[in-house]
Structure formats: structure tokens, C-alpha cells
Amino acid sequence: MTVAAAALDVVGLTRCFGSRMAVRDVGFALERGEKLAIIGPNGAGKTTLLSMLAGVLVPTSGAINRAVERPCGWVPQQQAVYSKLSVAENLRLFARLERLADPDAAVARMLAQTGLEDRAQEQVGRLSGGNQQRVNVAIGLLADPAVLLLDEPTASLDPRQRARLWELISALAGEGRCVLYSTHAVTEAERYADRVLVLGDGEQLFLGTPTELEEVVAGDLAPSAIAPPGPSDGPAGDFETAFVQFLRARGH
Ligand SMILES: Nc1ncnc2c1ncn2[C@@H]1O[C@H](COP(=O)(O)OP(=O)(O)O)[C@@H](O)[C@H]1O
Ligand SMILES: [Mg+2]
Numbered sequence: 001m002t003v004a005a006a007a008l009d010v011v012g013l014t015r016c017f018g019s020r021m022a023v024r025d026v027g028f029a030l031e032r033g034e035k036l037a038i039i040g041p042n043g044a045g046k047t048t049l050l051s052m053l054a055g056v057l058v059p060t061s062g063a064i065n066r067a068v069e070r071p072c073g074w075v076p077q078q079q080a081v082y083s084k085l086s087v088a089e090n091l092r093l094f095a096r097l098e099r100l101a102d103p104d105a106a107v108a109r110m111l112a113q114t115g116l117e118d119r120a121q122e123q124v125g126r127l128s129g130g131n132q133q134r135v136n137v138a139i140g141l142l143a144d145p146a147v148l149l150l151d152e153p154t155a156s157l158d159p160r161q162r163a164r165l166w167e168l169i170s171a172l173a174g175e176g177r178c179v180l181y182s183t184h185a186v187t188e189a190e191r192y193a194d195r196v197l198v199l200g201d202g203e204q205l206f207l208g209t210p211t212e213l214e215e216v217v218a219g220d221l222a223p224s225a226i227a228p229p230g231p232s233d234g235p236a237g238d239f240e241t242a243f244v245q246f247l248r249a250r251g252h
Helices: 046-054 087-097 103-114 129-140 159-174 186-192 210-220 235-249
Strands: 008-017 020-030 035-039 061-066 073-075 147-151 178-183 195-200 203-208
Touching (some): 008 046, 020 046, 020 195, 020 203, 035 046, 035 159, 046 147, 073 129, 087 129, 103 129, 129 147, 178 186, 186 210, 186 235, 203 210, 210 235
Parallel strands (some): 035 178, 035 195, 073 147, 147 178
Antiparallel strands (some): 008 020, 195 203
16 A cells, blocks of 8 residues: 555654663554554553544654544543433533534534434433443544544444444544454454454554455464363464464564
8 A cells, every 4th residue: 555545654663761662663444444452461552552643641752643644533431421411511612622613513412423422411321331331432523533543442342332332432443443443352352343453562563454364373373272262262262372472472
């Protein structure tokens, strides 16, 4: 892919905290509508990478090039919403803070995009975890970003809420947005991403499609390392075990 064709082009992105390199020389290019999952264990550098792309953390070195010169939408793990205010009041407040030209139009658009119209007047604190996460996504969509970044968006959700959020995220990508999300649930990366970036201690260990990752992971696996399947082991569980092996083989 040429740089001109990429909606987002990241080159040699690095961030140090003192002597610690939290993200080391990460690079990838995404086309419009592509979904990239960033996976890796705790402390791998996922939040640091997304924070740099969101513009809330300054890289130590490297470049972030965007085809559309608009800020990326950012859905951090802990969104600073006001739980006593309604959904619509929160969205209006954030729209004003972002100095959007027409806050009411932006609120209406966000409610429609995230399917929250019938919850607009409810207090955010009383919503289900799934709907609270939709409010967070709505705030990330305020400025109609071409690139949306989500940090572990499904971490606190139950399986049904997760499935609904993935539907929403896929629809947003279907509109031509690049969507980047972090997760430590390997199976979610596999199922919902077009491509996967694996981080281990800040280092980019893999970049490719879920199928390619499966091949690399399977190639690593010594037959003796696979435990005999138990009654609760589905194919997903097997892949997770294999992925842990993949990380271990690379010293993580
Ligand atoms: N503000 C900070 N100051 C110092 N070290 C940090 C800071 N933020 C993150 N780190 C370190 O950078 C590494 C990557 O952290 P993080 O990006 O939060 O990982 P992840 O999101 O994958 O769990 C960790 O070792 C973490 O302790
Ligand atoms: Mg994190």
C-alpha cells in the first residue's frame, strides 16, 4: 500500500517513560474502513500506543500521518462522563467543550449512530454497562472522526453486550472509518478485526490478518504443548492457549 492510499500511516512510533520503552518502533498503514485489533498482555503498550494516536500523549519519536486532517475519535477505558446527567445532556456538554458549530445536530447524529435515541433522557449512571459504553463511543464520534480509537471497549461487558457493541463498531467501520481497538481477549481480535497487531513489552511482534496469525501461532506449536482437549475447550480456548505459547516463544 502506498502512503497516499492509507487513511492512517504510522511510522516508527516510539514512546519512552524514563528509561523504559513502553512502545518501540511500531508501524502500520490502514485503509478506510479497516478494523485493527491491538492485542497483547497487560503492560504490552496498548494504551500508550492508542494514546499517542489519540494525540493525548506525545511520541518520543516516529510519525502519525492521516489522510484526513481531523483529530482521531478517542474512547478511553475510563470516560469522564457525568453519571447524574442524562445521555443527551452529557453529549451536549461534550459537543460544547469540543466547540462544535452545531452541538444539537451533533447530539442527534450521535444518538442515531449509537442507537441511543430512546435512552436520551435517562441518567447515564442508571444505564447498563453496554449502554454506558455506547455513550462513551458516542463521545468519541463527536467530531465525526475518520479514525476511531477504543481502549479495551468490551472489557467490562457481558457476552450479549459485547456482541451488540461489536455490531456497532463494525457498522462504524462499514461507514468508511478506520477503527483501532485494543483487547487482551485474543478471540475478539480474531473474530472482529481485519488485521491484528500483537504487542509484547512494547515491541511489534506480529502484523497481519487473523488467519495469518493463526498460521504463525499454529506453526509455533509443538504437538506436545497442546493439552488434550477437555469438555469445555472450544476452538477459541485452543487458540488462546496457542497464543500464549506464541508470546512465550518470543520471550514475553
Ligand atoms: N505515565 C506512565 N509513566 C510511566 N510508565 C508508564 C506510564 N504509562 C504506561 N507506563 C508503562 O508503559 C508500559 C505499557 O503500559 P500500557 O500502555 O498501559 O500497557 P497496556 O495498555 O498494554 O496494558 C507499562 O510498563 C507501564 O507501566
Ligand atoms: Mg491498557
